[in-house]
Amino acid sequence: MTDARPVECTVEYWFSFISLYSYIGSRAFQALVARRALRVVYKPMDLLAVFAQSGGLPVKERAIPRRAYRILEMKRWRELRGIPLVLHPKHYPADPSRGHRMLLAALRDGRDVGGFVHGALAAVWAEERNVEDADTLVALADAAGLDGRALLAASDDPTLHDQAKALTEEALDRKVFGAPFYFWQGEPFWGQDRLDMLEAAIASGRAPLPFGEV
Secondary structure (H helix, E strand, C coil), X not given: CCCCCCHHHEEEEEECXXXXXXXXCHHHHHHHHHHHCCEEEEEECCHHHHHHHHCCCCHHHCCHHHHHHHHHHHHHHHHHHCCCCCCCCCCCCXXXXXXXXXXXXXXXXXXXXXXXHHXXXXXXXXXXXXXXXXXXXXXXXXXXXXXXXXXXHHCCCHHHHHHHHHHHHHHHHCCCCCCCEEEECCEEEECHHHHHHHHHHHHHCCCCCCCCCC
């Protein structure tokens, strides 16, 4: 069925299953989607590849003061959002690529994937589960009302490998440099702490601001 909502009700959501801040903002984003009746275009990407091309660093390669401040911020957001959050999860960083392809397979089938996305994020950051593990991914998909075994089998489809690679390339082309990134009518909002700005822009009806000027 074609989604009849107008383009101004559409938000592109760039994320990775291993993204800390995608998890921290996941429930808040879902609430915004429901409140504003938004259509979400889910775009999983290879976050470490995006870091490598855009100047970001994996956590363990960052300077110690930055790493220390990150832990402080995690504690603050854990309290503010009222969410479980493990500061040093056992299976981070894991390779989320198979899970991303399972997600793309579900989208190809026209399925609602919001629960799967949140479940995978929570698996890493709240439950210390391994999103590289096939059985874990199947269980997460099943818990979200999807057919985990079918999606696991579909994840080997070469077209999904190509699609996942193309999404990461698109992210770089569009100057995405971290996660989560939200695009509304071409205007980007980086970070879950920009959700209020995103909602204000949607509610105002204003024209999107241009992006790319330096």
